[in-house]
Amino acid sequence: MTKRAYNFNAGPAALPLDVLQQAQAEFVDYRGIGMSIMEISHRSKEYEQVNDEAQSLMKELLGVPNGYEVLFLQGGASTQFAMIPMNYLQQGQAAGYVLTGSWADKALKEAKGIGETYVAGTGEASGFRRIPAPNEIEVRPNAAYIHITSNETIAGSQYAEYPDIGSVPLIADLSSDILCRPVDVSKFDFLYAGAQKNLGPSGVTVVIAKEGMLKDSPKGLPTMLRYDTHAKSKSLYNTPPVYSVYIVSLVLKWIKGLGGLEAMERLNHDKTKLIYDAIDGSGGFFEGLVDPGSRSLMNITFALGSDELEKKFIQEAEAAGFVGLKGHRDVGHMRASTYNAVPYESCKALAEFMQEFQRRNG
Numbered sequence: 187m188t189k190r191a192y193n194f195n196a197g198p199a200a201l202p203l204d205v206l207q208q209a210q211a212e213f214v215d216y217r218g219i220g221m222s223i224m225e226i227s228h229r230s231k232e233y234e235q236v237n238d239e240a241q242s243l244m245k246e247l248l249g250v251p252n253g254y255e256v257l258f259l260q261g262g263a264s265t266q267f268a269m270i271p272m273n274y275l276q277q278g279q280a281a282g283y284v285l286t287g288s289w290a291d292k293a294l295k296e297a298k299g300i301g302e303t304y305v306a307g308t309g310e311a312s313g314f315r316r317i318p319a320p321n322e323i324e325v326r327p328n329a330a331y332i333h334i335t336s337n338e339t340i341a342g343s344q345y346a347e348y349p350d351i352g353s354v355p356l357i358a359d360l361s362s363d364i365l366c367r368p369v370d371v372s373k374f375d376f377l378y379a380g381a382q383k384n385l386g387p388s389g390v391t392v393v394i395a396k397e398g399m400l401k402d403s404p405k406g407l408p409t410m411l412r413y414d415t416h417a418k419s420k421s422l423y424n425t426p427p428v429y430s431v432y433i434v435s436l437v438l439k440w441i442k443g444l445g446g447l448e449a450m451e452r453l454n455h456d457k458t459k460l461i462y463d464a465i466d467g468s469g470g471f472f473e474g475l476v477d478p479g480s481r482s483l484m485n486i487t488f489a490l491g492s493d494e495l496e497k498k499f500i501q502e503a504e505a506a507g508f509v510g511l512k513g514h515r516d517v518g519h520m521r522a523s524t525y526n527a528v529p530y531e532s533c534k535a536l537a538e539f540m541q542e543f544q545r546r547n548g
């Protein structure tokens with residue numbers, strides 16, 4: 187039996203063991219072709235099958251309605267921060283950004299360099315403990331789109347409910363929570379996610395958008411930064427990150443095999459409940475950093491009473507085999523990332539470790 191760490195890394199993050207083992211089994215000789223998938227043309231029938239399968243499984247799992255396309259791009263979600271305003275923010279319009287933490291802020295900063303923007307809602311007054319409610323979002327008449335960050339990886343918050351904003355396009359960054367639960371894709375005009383948390387390794391970014399958003403990109407944009415380039419070529423305009431897309435296809439099959447997104451949501455709910463219960467049942471020894479109604483199924487943030495105690499917690503957790511529990515350098519404290527591939531057993535072990543640590547130090 188392979189010994190695996192209790193991996194709570196924030197991204198790149200845990201991948202399913204079954205997927206790693208399948209990739210290992212076909213690493214040197216991909217399905218009898220005598221080469222790996224990395225050593226053949228991205229125009230070969232073998233790779234085209236991987237690409238097609240990844241796209242169609244993504245549609246199937248998310249229940250993507252007709253009239254939407256799935257693209258696999260490069261440059262990470264950070265490149266989408268720029269491409270979105272470059273493609274969709276025109277003169278005379280303003281793009282509205284809902285601020286929920288560091289990643290929403292980064293998306294807004296990038297758009298500011300490209301056109302007019304405004305803050306369409308913010309959780310700043312609560313120290314980003316709370317996601318703004320749907321009725322707190324301002325949609326201006328000249329809004330080009332509203333951008334939200336579905337899950338704030340650093341703060342540990344997530345939309346429980348997405349806003350309905352009428353006819354203005356709703357664009358969402360799902361980098362850290364795509365496929366963690368069912369989503370009504372028809373609420374969105376465009377969504378995107380870097381792969382390295384719930385989908386696979388880094389190197390590929392998924393875009394799911396209405397076909398209308400993916401054609402007739404503005405004149406003058408560089409070829410690679412236009413959505414119509416990628417839509418026209420089925421994401422094969424240039425050499426794609428073949429290995430990343432291949433692993434994504436295996437991860438999608440793994441999710442399907444487990445029962446799809448409803449099953450994933452149940453599992454994630456059960457996993458995170460163990461840890462949130464350890465926080466809530468600690469009588470204040472552990473302090474959750476997000477209000478219960480905005481808590482994330484993917485990133486659980488919490489603090490202990492002092493820097494020394496937090497240091498001790500991290501050190502002892504590492505010695506006990508837990509990896510990745512230190513909070514992001516911008517906010518400190520603790521963060522346990524419980525992405526789809528993090529097993530229930532890891533979460534159970536962490537909750538038990540927290541309770542035991544409290545007994546010794548509380």
Ligand code: PMP
Pocket residue numbers: 197261262263264265289335337338339340359360361362380381
């Ligand atoms: N958005 C969110 C919510 C993220 O968590 C991250 C990465 N942690 C990014 C965007 C940036 O992604 P990338 O590193 O793929 O550019």
